[in-house]
Amino acid sequence: MFDHLIQNVQILDGSSAPAFSGSVALAGGTIAAVGHISAPAAHTVDGGGRYLAPGFIDIHRHADAALLSPGFGQAELAQGLTTIINGNCGVSLVPVDGPHQAAVLDYLAPITGRCDRVFPTLGDYRAAAGALPLHAGMLVGMGTLRACAAGFRDGALTEEECRAIHAALERALADGALGVSLGLGYAPECFYTTEQLLQVLAPLRRSGRVITVHMRQEGDGVTEALEEMLAVARALETPVEISHLKAIGKRNWRRAVPEMLARIAQAREEGLDVMCDVYPYPAGSTQLIHVLPPEFQAGGLSALTAALRDPEDRARMRRRMETGTDFENIVLLAGFENILAASLRRPENVPFEGCSIAAIAAAQGKDPYDALFDLLAAEDCGPSMIDFIADEADIEAILRAPFSGVISDATYPAGLPHPRVYGAFPRLLETYVRQRGVLALPEAVHKITRQPADRFGLTKKGRIQPGADADLCLFGLERVRERGTWSQPDQLAEGMDWVFTAGVPVVQEGQSTGLRPGRVL
Numbered sequence: 013m014f015d016h017l018i019q020n021v022q023i024l025d026g027s028s029a030p031a032f033s034g035s036v037a038l039a040g041g042t043i044a045a046v047g048h049i050s051a052p053a054a055h056t057v058d059g060g061g062r063y064l065a066p067g068f069i070d071i072h073r074h075a076d077a078a079l080l081s082p083g084f085g086q087a088e089l090a091q092g093l094t095t096i097i098n099g100n101c102g103v104s105l106v107p108v109d110g111p112h113q114a115a116v117l118d119y120l121a122p123i124t125g126r127c128d129r130v131f132p133t134l135g136d137y138r139a140a141a142g143a144l145p146l147h148a149g150m151l152v153g154m155g156t157l158r159a160c161a162a163g164f165r166d167g168a169l170t171e172e173e174c175r176a177i178h179a180a181l182e183r184a185l186a187d188g189a190l191g192v193s194l195g196l197g198y199a200p201e202c203f204y205t206t207e208q209l210l211q212v213l214a215p216l217r218r219s220g221r222v223i224t225v226h227m228r229q230e231g232d233g234v235t236e237a238l239e240e241m242l243a244v245a246r247a248l249e250t251p252v253e254i255s256h257l258k259a260i261g262k263r264n265w266r267r268a269v270p271e272m273l274a275r276i277a278q279a280r281e282e283g284l285d286v287m288c289d290v291y292p293y294p295a296g297s298t299q300l301i302h303v304l305p306p307e308f309q310a311g312g313l314s315a316l317t318a319a320l321r322d323p324e325d326r327a328r329m330r331r332r333m334e335t336g337t338d339f340e341n342i343v344l345l346a347g348f349e350n351i352l353a354a355s356l357r358r359p360e361n362v363p364f365e366g367c368s369i370a371a372i373a374a375a376q377g378k379d380p381y382d383a384l385f386d387l388l389a390a391e392d393c394g395p396s397m398i399d400f401i402a403d404e405a406d407i408e409a410i411l412r413a414p415f416s417g418v419i420s421d422a423t424y425p426a427g428l429p430h431p432r433v434y435g436a437f438p439r440l441l442e443t444y445v446r447q448r449g450v451l452a453l454p455e456a457v458h459k460i461t462r463q464p465a466d467r468f469g470l471t472k473k474g475r476i477q478p479g480a481d482a483d484l485c486l487f488g489l490e491r492v493r494e495r496g497t498w499s500q501p502d503q504l505a506e507g508m509d510w511v512f513t514a515g516v517p518v519v520q521e522g523q524s525t526g527l528r529p530g531r532v533l
């Protein structure tokens with residue numbers, strides 16, 4: 013006797029093969045049978061001809077802190093997600109320990125959400141997370157490891173600091189971290205030279221562990237940044253995943269992305285295991301301080317706040333931002349009108365939540381650089397931003413590449429979130445499959461199921477076949493809908509009628525059941 017029998021469905025097995033009709037039986041948290049099944053089950057679901065796919069997998073979220081809050085998972089389940097991977101962009105909440113821990117938590121807050129607890133090991137974190145409505149994997153953030161070992165200062169690490177990072181890295185991998193993430197666009201990892209980076213990553217050589225990377229630059233220097241990562245992949249002989257591939261700034265649109273896709277294809281032909289992923293939106297979201305020249309972050313957020321109050325430092329920052337191309341100069345590339353401020357806490361600033369820096373400057377009768385510097389200084393560098401930086405044609409080109417995956421890059425700031433937190437996966441199906449036909453449905457499903465599962469060695473996930481984990485979602489393609497907008501992002505998506513995590517229904521007829529069969533992997 014099976015636990016569940018899901019009958020009369022179009023099965024997308026995750027392989028990118030066309031859907032086929034049949035039934036799927038679940039028993040003891042695994043898929044027991046696929047095809048035409050006559051044996052009885054305790055519960056039967058009539059699929060009514062809808063699609064049954066493996067539960068979706070988001071390998072790039074920043075829910076490190078968010079998943080510890082009691083109601084976590086509604087936004088994720090409504091999109092059909094049954095597995096997420098946190099700890100991306102070098103900025104993982106785990107493992108955090110030592111004298112710099114408070115500075116690390118402050119730095120992470122606009123990305124992962126505020127957390128006032130520290131987790132020295134993945135085991136501590138796993139115990140605190142307990143039972144979840146979906147599964148969560150963790151990457152070790154190399155920026156977190158560096159900040160814990162050496163703070164936010166620039167320059168080379170001492171041998172002792174490097175040894176401490178190696179030890180922490182090896183411990184986290186032994187503890188069950190699924191891979192390693194880099195945030196070369198962020199302090200303090202932006203202070204590594206390529207040679208120093210290779211030194212700190214030395215334990216990963218030939219390990220088969222995936223390194224995901226938020227590259228050093230995504231603007232004018234993005235192709236050079238990609239070349240750096242291809243050199244890292246070649247030197248370490250381990251898989252590399254280029255996170256949220258894009259080209260920031262109109263002058264780079266439709267030029268840099270095709271060039272980078274060709275470079276990745278060529279590198280793969282040479283035998284490098286390099287892939288990339290993309291979030292299906294023209295805007296990103298991260299810390300607002302990310303628009304500043306990185307060298308001013310060398311003393312951490314308190315030193316940066318002091319610099320933002322100092323007339324000479326402000327003048328230097330401004331000069332760098334007016335013309336600099338050697339850092340991710342988002343103001344120059346996208347313009348103040350395309351950078352929205354969020355997570356504002358002071359009462360006089362709260363009315364500007366979701367407004368562009370250009371609009372805030374106009375309202376305050378200030379020059380936009382002054383408005384930006386004043387806002388950051390008043391808010392102790394804590395704000396987040398939503399920045400419109402990427403091009404739709406570039407997004408479509410990346411989606412079409414056979415070596416690309418799809419991610420949300422969902423961040424969990426205290427203020428206005430990006431709609432991708434609630435809608436990245438329905439948006440893929442609604443906009444890029446159904447409306448624009450950029451991808452066929454089986455191919456889109458493959459990119460968010462079997463492909464990411466195999467990438468991270470989760471070989472029982474992301475497929476519908478006997479013996480695989482019973483993580484599944486049931487939906488009618490014509491009813492899948494993203495409901496969040498830029499001004500009202502926090503709307504649950506529609507269209508996921510049933511979601512199973514580990515064989516347990518966590519969404520039933522479109523309603524959350526409140527059951528928690530998931531865990532930190």
Ligand SMILES: [Zn+2]
Binds near residue numbers: 100101226255
């Ligand atoms: Zn990132």
